[in-house]
Amino acid sequence: MPALKAPRPLKPYARALRFGWKSFVRLFGARHPRSCTVCGHHGRFFSYGYPLVADVLCPGCLSLERHRLLALYLSENKVFAGQDVLHFAPEEGMTRIVKQQGPSKYTTCDLFASNVDLKINIEQIALPDESFDRILCLHVLEHVDDRKAMAEIYRVLKPGGIAIIMVPIEEGWDTTYENPAITSPAERLYHFGQEDHVRYFGRDLRDRLKAAGFSLGEYTAREPYVLNHGLKRGEKVFVCTKSA
Numbered sequence: 001m002p003a004l005k006a007p008r009p010l011k012p013y014a015r016a017l018r019f020g021w022k023s024f025v026r027l028f029g030a031r032h033p034r035s036c037t038v039c040g041h042h043g044r045f046f047s048y049g050y051p052l053v054a055d056v057l058c059p060g061c062l063s064l065e066r067h068r069l070l071a072l073y074l075s076e077n078k079v080f081a082g083q084d085v086l087h088f089a090p091e092e093g094m095t096r097i098v099k100q101q102g103p104s105k106y107t108t109c110d111l112f113a114s115n116v117d118l119k120i121n122i123e124q125i126a127l128p129d130e131s132f133d134r135i136l137c138l139h140v141l142e143h144v145d146d147r148k149a150m151a152e153i154y155r156v157l158k159p160g161g162i163a164i165i166m167v168p169i170e171e172g173w174d175t176t177y178e179n180p181a182i183t184s185p186a187e188r189l190y191h192f193g194q195e196d197h198v199r200y201f202g203r204d205l206r207d208r209l210k211a212a213g214f215s216l217g218e219y220t221a222r223e224p225y226v227l228n229h230g231l232k233r234g235e236k237v238f239v240c241t242k243s244a
């Protein structure tokens with residue numbers, strides 16, 4: 001077998017610079033306009049995230065891909081109308097959309113934020129069983145003990161209630177990548193992509209949700225909505241129902 005030719009020493013630098021420049025050019029907006037399903041902005045979207053992703057930040061409302069996917073789902077499914085809703089780590093745009101659907105009651109909560117109705121630890125929710133019709137929980141489970149949190153969400157939902165859950169997920173992986181020995185922010189950034197994340201979910205997220213008692217529905221980011229609204233291809237909204 002012939003030996004591989006060694007790359008020219010400057011080649012990786014040249015390639016990195018080329019793509020760095022391309023990213024810089026697209027930093028404040030790409031050629032193709034998008035429409036925001038949260039605020040209605042139509043035009044260029046900005047780059048955002050680590051690593052940087054082009055065309056994901058709406059300059060009108062600061063929504064990201066996940067918010068616009070959920071807003072799209074909610075435009076077709078008025079799941080909050082007339083319901084008693086609990087919203088974890090509430091995002092401004094999502095709050096507005098939930099309220100537009102006319103819930104009977106709307107409560108926000110977070111463990112750390114101050115501008116919420118209740119200070120709540122999702123691993124140990126200090127609320128009675130079967131308190132809410134709907135729970136909204138976006139990008140929280142990758143920060144906490146997810147099995148405890150799922151069990152608690154299930155417990156405080158009324159029979160027939162629905163939890164809308166979104167997390168970062170690697171669909172190419174059978175199993176979740178996690179390691180409780182990794183605790184420093186730098187190591188978590190290296191292993192899990194963010195200083196305060198404790199795992200990358202694999203497809204077994206579904207098994208974990210089912211083990212908590214939920215039956216699952218999924219709403220997926222597909223074309224033409226990915227291009228039209230700046231969504232993440234294949235991203236999912238998990239619609240988790242507690243049996244009646």
Ligand SMILES: [Zn+2]
Pocket residue numbers: 036037038039040041058059060061062063
């Ligand atoms: Zn927007």
